[in-house]
Amino acid sequence: MKIVLLGYMGCGKSVIGAFLAKKLQVPFYDLDHEIEKSTQISITELFQSKGELYFRKKENEILKVFVEKQEDFVLSLGGGTPCYYNNHELLQHEGVFSIYLKASVDTLVSRLINEKDQRPLLHNQDEVSLKDFINKHLFDRNFYYHQATKVVVVDNKSVEQLVSEIESLLN
Template structure:
């Protein structure tokens, strides 16, 4: 079983993925962290020094390598991963159970406004601009996110509730 979590930054992919992996007793991986391990460079530094095209190619290669593995795992993707190359099609292949963790704009703004310093794309955003920024991204990414096997709404739910909901979908 290959469980892949996708959705916008701040929707909870990493937190929910780690919690669910522990619950299911299978390994958890974060695609961005795997890219950082492989390149020995942070994602923001990769963007700055090598550019987005290099990063997206590395992201696609790393995703392909993961999906070729024979083991069970949970993998959280970067927010933009499904939108580049043929990544959204890779998530539809046999043996991959992809889940879009869907959060409302209000939920995303309330979470991301606190994390601006750690998120390079958000450094210059105030709350009003952040809302517009997220709305535009969600509009642009909507098609790709909705290619997931299942959609789970995360608004007003605990990590445990979301993990239980995903576990029920897997049965």
């Protein structure tokens, strides 16, 4: 089974994905890391030097490769991945089980406020503007995120609890 985790930045896709893959004994991939490997450029540098459009095109190309793979894996997407180039339709591909890791705005703000330097889209945000920014993004992305096979709420749950919940959905 190809398990794809999607959701807003800071919802825990990479951490939960790595833990889930280890528990299921399948490879774990992070789409952003795969883009960095493919381009030999960090995501931050890609945004700065080539622009978001170039990044989104690369993201789509690499996601297509994963969806076509014949192996089982867990893949975490970037927060915006489902919203561009009809990527949400790729998540409907046969053998793909997609999970939207849904976090509240307050949870996301508390996680992201200290990570602004590592997140190209958040550089100039203070706590109030960050909350507004996330609210707007979640509103804009709501349709795409809800195309996932299942929705799992992450608020106030440990990684272990979330992985157990996801495992129960897979059976």
